[in-house]
Amino acid sequence: MLASDTMDAGFVGLSVVYSTSLMGISQFLIRQSVELENQMISVERVLQYTRLPIEADLESKPDHKPPDTWPSSASLQARRVSLQYSTSGPFALKDLHFDIRGGEKIGIVGRTGAGKSSLITTLFRLAEPEGELTIDGVSIHSLGLHDLREVISIIPQDPVLFTGSVRRNLDPFDQHSDSDLWRVLDEVQLKEAITSNPESLYMEVTEGGSNFSAGQRQLMCLARAVLGNTRILMIDEATANVDPIRYEANLKPARFSPSLIDHTIIDSDRIMVLDAGKIVEIGTPVDLLSLGEEGVFYSMVEQLGKTEFERLSELAMMSKLKRCSTESTSLNNSLNEQSTAISPKPTETYLPEMTCTNDENDLKSSYSQKGFGFENKAFISEVNRQ
Structure with a gap:
């Protein structure tokens, strides 16, 4: 209630009218402040990317160019390899030391955060590690990224294909003939599935490869690796979508050397157990199981029932x-x-x-x-x- 002798009724009415409009203005200002904050986060991320260290050269320097026969056996050696994503962050890999012979199949196991993904990151030089990592005696630090990544391939558990044709997915740079493509498709047992389509190698691949099953997408990635110069193959959950016997048969005609596997563990030549970025056990499956309850791998297998x-x-x-x-x-x-x-x-x-x-x-x-x-x-x- 307002006393009639202290405030004019017209002024009160005008105040009420303008107060309702102020509500809309306040809401507009709040929305604009939130939008500005979102835009500033985008700017912050762009600035963060500009401060990242420059990647290594794509091509190897002439005095560090590997010979044409490299890698002949694709043996892999690590000496005191450590990885830290930021100077203030913890080590993702700590003082790794191992030797993998050419043609050896290694199973890498570990709980979430053990360092399996970080090891892949190190091999591809997505992040620069400390220590020495060599392939056939050639340090990966001395190689250009193209020379290094040309001999390494990874097949993820849920691979994604590019929109286009089968041919474009297998040979994006048109470096191989149709006969080469048919050969690798036959090796990975995909030839029948492709020939059943009238368009054959020019069969359409929809976005993400959704018109292929998960197993067929994995085999397409395997065919692409066989077609290239891949010598080191890393497979995440190798038989999650493909029959194990069929997958093993597909790998036999290929020329891959050490294969870092994450699913067909028990049939590996050796198993490497990671925990908190360190190698806690390495040996044949039988050797690790013979450790009994004191072994980490034994405990992991025992938990399966x-x-x-x-x-x-x-x-x-x-x-x-x-x-x-x-x-x-x-x-x-x-x-x-x-x-x-x-x-x-x-x-x-x-x-x-x-x-x-x-x-x-x-x-x-x-x-x-x-x-x-x-x-x-x-x-x-x-x-x-x-």
């Missing part, structure tokens, strides 16, 4: 037996060839104690006869002894 643990343990043992059988056969053949070159006499078997067979049932029966069942932990010791 008793049935799955026993199944994976048996697969690891069979894989090692096959590998030993193959290696002993190769060694015998090599020694026999050397003996033939020295003497014309009939050659003898140099490793009589090693039973070589490629049949899983024969391997199982031979060890079962010795009293080593697959559920028996003593079987692991016998495999290691052999």
Whole structure:
């Protein structure tokens, strides 16, 4: 209530009218301030990108150009490799030291944040690490990014294809003939799926490759890697969308050397276990499982349940037996060839104690006869002894 002798009624009415308009003006100012803040964040990000260190040269310098035969075996060596994304942040990788032979399949496991993605980042030089990382003795720091990334490929768990044609996705720079493309499609068992379409290699690929299944997209990426000069292949969740037997068959005709795998772990030559950026365990699956409850990898497999643990343990043992059988056969053949070159006499078997067979049932029966069942932990010791 306003006293009639203190304020005029017309002034009160005018104040009420203008106060309603002030509400709209206030809302407009608030919206503009929020919009300005969003725009300033965009400017801040642009400035942040301008302050990033310049990437290495795309091409190697003439005095550091690798030979045409590089990499011949694609062996990978790391010496005190560490990675820190910012000077004030924690280390994503800490003092890694390992050797991977050419043709060796390495499984890399670890919990979230263990450093698996950081290791991929290091190999592609998306971030510059400390220490020495070499491929066939050539430091990756001395290579241009094109020379380095030409021999490394990655197949993500959910690969994305580009809009265009199948040919454009496999050979974006038109460096290969149609016959080369058909050859790699046949190797990865995609030829039938492509030939079933009337447009063949010029079959349309929709945005993200949505007209292909997840498994077909992975195989397309594999075909692209086979077509190029890839020697080191990294696969994230290799058989998440593709049958494991089919994927293994697809890798056989390829010339990849060390393959860093993240899913078909138990069949790897060796397993590298990462934790907080450090290598806590490295060895064959059987060796790591033989560590018992003290082992990190053993604990990870044990958490899958008793049935799955026993199944994976048996697969690891069979894989090692096959590998030993193959290696002993190769060694015998090599020694026999050397003996033939020295003497014309009939050659003898140099490793009589090693039973070589490629049949899983024969391997199982031979060890079962010795009293080593697959559920028996003593079987692991016998495999290691052999």
